[in-house]
Amino acid sequence: MxxxxxxxxxxxxxxLAVLCYQIGFATGTYAVVGLGMVLELSFWLGLFKKNRRHV
Structure with missing residues (x-):
């Protein structure tokens, strides 16, 4: 589960990352684009994260 x-x-x-990119590029707000980058980075790091089992 x-x-x-x-x-x-x-x-x-x-x-959320895609939405931040759309809002940031449409309005020219680089802080929102930066937030989109952070969210995208967290997506990729979470996607390739190894599952560790605690013994």
């Missing part, structure tokens, strides 16, 4: 939550969260982060 944890995998489903992770996939949903990654999808939400990616959608």
């Amino acid at each position: 944890q995998t489903i939550y992770r996939i949903i969260l990654l999808g939400i982060v990616l959608i």
